[in-house]
Every structure is written in C-alpha cells, then in structure tokens.
Amino acid sequence: MSLSGKALLAGVIGWPIGHSRSPRLHGFWLESYGIDGAYLPLAVAPEKLEVAVRGLQASGFRGLNVTIPHKEAVMALCDRVDERARRIGAVNTMVFENGEIHGSNSDAFGFLENLKAGTGGRDLSTAPALLLGAGGAARAVAVALLDAGLPEVLLCNRSAERAERLAADLGPRVRLVPWAERAEALAGLGLLVNSTSLGMNGQPPLDLPLKRLPAEAVVSDLVYTPLETGLLTAARAKGCVAVDGLGMLLHQARPGFQAWFGKAPAVTPALREFVLKDA
C-alpha cells in the first residue's frame, strides 16, 4: 500500500533485527485494516540506542517495539514506565506522545491472552503453576501468573541463582524448585509453562516425563519454532490442553498497534497462517 505524507509510523528496534516477525505481523494488520501507516524493522546498535530513539521520536514516529538487546536499556530513556514493566524489569513497547516516552511491557498480557484463547477462558487461579526458566520471558510469565491470581508459582531453573533473583524480586507467592526435582513437582499442578529455550529448533529437547502431571492440567510452551514441541505432543497424549507459543507473540503485539495506529487489532487464524509461513 502506498503511504501519504500523513502516514503513521512505528517500528521495532533490535540488534540484529532480521529475525523479527513483528514487521510481518504489523504489516498484515495495516494492510487488512487499510491504514495509512508503516511498521519498520530498525537495526540499532547498542551504542546508538539513545540517538536512534531520540531521532525517531523527533521524526514523528508514534512509537516502537523493543527487542533484544535493548529491553532493559530503553527504560532509562522513558519518561514514564508502567508498573507491570517495572516489575518485569523490561520495556518492549514505547509510545511517543506529547514529547514524552511511555514505556510498557505487553509480554505478560500476550501470555495471558494466549492462554485464555487456548483454554476457552479456563480459570487457572485455583491450583499452582510450575514455571520452567528464569530468563526474560519467564519474568513476564511469572508477573502474568501472579497478576492472574494464582495461589503459588513454582519456579524451576537450571541455574539456581537466576531463579533466586527472580523469586526475590517477585515475593512470597513464588517458591523455588530445584531443577533436578522438576518431574516430581508436576503433581497437583493446574498449569505447566516452559519458558526455557529447550525444545526450540537447534536446542536440546526438554527432558521432563509428564507422568505425575494431572490430565486436567494445561501445558503452555513459549517456544514456537517448532510450533508443535515435544512437550506439547506429550501433553496432548496425556489428554492435557496444550497451548503453543505463537499466540503469545501475536497477542503481545496488540497494545502497541492500537496505541500507534488507533485500531484494536484481532488475532485471527489468517494472521497465524500468515506469520507461520515465515517461520
């Protein structure tokens, strides 16, 4: 679609940026809704972060998504960072408004919306969850689960110090489980979430027999390459509801698109197909 001189502009900054699916995803919505706007992949080296953000702000951009390695560093450039992003410790969405930068993090929102869509809105607040991983994605999922009212989040990560730091940041509803005890910890769970990179193409598989996991539990994998991970296949074989990671990527994009382009976008099967074609 051709752009007018009044086109609304946004983009994603990262280093490198070539792997990002966000331009394809936002491009699909811009095209579908006939919006006079563009969403660009922007390769920004860490030492150029501030000058690039200020330059885009000064050029009339409506805002940006932020990906690796800038999610923590951009917090210092924001005039306001919302409470959830502060708790997660990272910003992935910036809105430029009235000369100010507002930072937020839509990963927790994306995770919960995907879970809602994948389970038909099942209430998961009555049983504990086990969260595998303690990296950037796990931080967002842990905050999401606490905000959703789960009684307890069991946190299990290969390196204990990283899990201890996350648990200390998030308070008493987070309980640590040693990595070696992950299979035993499955008993009585309502939800199991993999937010490690295990199971991803090119990474080792997640070694976790699901014998003790209740068949009523929901299993969510953040990994979406492949879409059907070994964990999800094993979960389905047990009769568990299995939720893949692609939906989180799609849903987390909604708040930014709405803020920049003024339209609440929908996550549809056609969008999933379109983004998957690039996977």
Ligand SMILES: NC(=O)c1ccc[n+]([C@@H]2O[C@H](COP(=O)([O-])OP(=O)(O)OC[C@H]3O[C@@H](n4cnc5c(N)ncnc54)[C@H](OP(=O)(O)O)[C@@H]3O)[C@@H](O)[C@H]2O)c1
């Ligand atoms: N669906 C989505 O929208 C979405 C969003 C964000 C991320 N993700 C996916 O989530 C995964 C994690 O992303 P991230 O940003 O959190 O990465 P990260 O910060 O690098 O964290 C990686 C996590 O994986 C664990 N890990 C890596 N190799 C391991 C191994 N061999 N054995 C045990 N644990 C291992 C790490 O444990 P240690 O701390 O011990 O190293 C850490 O907990 C990636 O696959 C990413 O693609 C998906």
